Amino acid sequence: MRKIILVLLLSVFVVIGFKFFKKGTDRIINPLTDQVNFNEDQGGSDAEMDALSIENLRKGNYPGSDIVIEETLSPGSNYKRYIVSYKSEGLKIYALLTVPNEDRPKTGWPVVIFNHGYIPPSEYRTTERYLAYTDAFSRNGYIVFKSDYRGHGSSEGESRGGYGSNDYTIDILNAVASIKKFKDVDINRIGMWGHSMGGFITLRSMVVLKDIKAGVIWAGVVASYPDLLNNWRRGTFTPPSSIPSRALGWRNQLISKYGTPEENPEFWNSISANSFLKNISGPIQLHHAVTDDHVPVLFSEKLEQQMKEAKKEVEFFKYENDDHNIANNFNIAMQRSVEFFDEYLK
Numbered sequence: 001m002r003k004i005i006l007v008l009l010l011s012v013f014v015v016i017g018f019k020f021f022k023k024g025t026d027r028i029i030n031p032l033t034d035q036v037n038f039n040e041d042q043g044g045s046d047a048e049m050d051a052l053s054i055e056n057l058r059k060g061n062y063p064g065s066d067i068v069i070e071e072t073l074s075p076g077s078n079y080k081r082y083i084v085s086y087k088s089e090g091l092k093i094y095a096l097l098t099v100p101n102e103d104r105p106k107t108g109w110p111v112v113i114f115n116h117g118y119i120p121p122s123e124y125r126t127t128e129r130y131l132a133y134t135d136a137f138s139r140n141g142y143i144v145f146k147s148d149y150r151g152h153g154s155s156e157g158e159s160r161g162g163y164g165s166n167d168y169t170i171d172i173l174n175a176v177a178s179i180k181k182f183k184d185v186d187i188n189r190i191g192m193w194g195h196s197m198g199g200f201i202t203l204r205s206m207v208v209l210k211d212i213k214a215g216v217i218w219a220g221v222v223a224s225y226p227d228l229l230n231n232w233r234r235g236t237f238t239p240p241s242s243i244p245s246r247a248l249g250w251r252n253q254l255i256s257k258y259g260t261p262e263e264n265p266e267f268w269n270s271i272s273a274n275s276f277l278k279n280i281s282g283p284i285q286l287h288h289a290v291t292d293d294h295v296p297v298l299f300s301e302k303l304e305q306q307m308k309e310a311k312k313e314v315e316f317f318k319y320e321n322d323d324h325n326i327a328n329n330f331n332i333a334m335q336r337s338v339e340f341f342d343e344y345l346k
Helices: 002-023 056-057 132-140 169-179 197-206 225-230 250-258 267-270 273-279 297-309 328-346
Strands: 068-072 081-088 091-100 111-115 142-149 187-195 212-218 284-289 316-319
Touching: 056 111, 056 273, 068 142, 081 169, 091 111, 091 132, 091 169, 111 132, 111 169, 111 197, 132 142, 132 316, 132 328, 169 187, 169 197, 169 267, 187 197, 187 328, 197 212, 197 250, 197 273, 225 250, 225 297, 273 297, 284 297, 284 328, 297 316, 316 328
Parallel strands: 111 142, 111 187, 187 212, 212 284, 284 316
Antiparallel strands: 068 081, 081 091, 091 142
């Protein structure tokens, strides 16, 4: 009889201990995996510490380096232009840097970290494409820093893609650290602009670093990973042969290792920046064409909703009858982008 009582008591203690422990480790998991679930102070499971996870990015070290001027380019209308380099994980990464001609403000110039969209890495050149975009910020009194990303053009390293690896995001986190070392920069006035894949990188960077005070995203790949799996169909789009097979196979690799979002929502939440919007570093402004045939406007619509649910500042502009580059409405979209940065960085 005494043994039976002892066993019953031990069973009670085990149950109570389990409930007590579980109470401290529970987290809300939304099976749709596209809502705000994680707080900054929550720990990570083994799954969350996958190389792609936001927690893994937060635990990383991004020292950057001094910026080295590699080549002086012909100047813009009221600013100087350079090809420069910096270091990211020991790799030499090239970038475009512009600096206003006017006298340096007492605290330094505000900065726009410029994250370009997908361009076949072998075709990429530092001084080509996005010229009108960078010019608009440069001539309006901003230092612009456009990283090439590893494996692009002359930059060292392998281009493993933007979605199956954190490589490009790491390059941008090191770009932020590097530009903060540049003598003409006001380190308290750093903004970030991203287009398409660059929007994906911008959103990830803003839930990792507190240094980015405002973000502007055009036609951004800003959905959760489950939406990237299930709601990103680009019709007749055929990936260029220059894209490495590894960069195209990330979907199957992750599903094979971790299961589908329905089977393993915690993992898919852990790698989605959308799950961490409560900790985003600043307000964001979104631009998207309703008729974008590369990245669905649904992605920006859902991010706007998620930002509001997280009680974060967000602006969203939709454009009818336009394309992935918002070419038909470029002037008004760029004016809104400059004004947004002016509001939060000047």
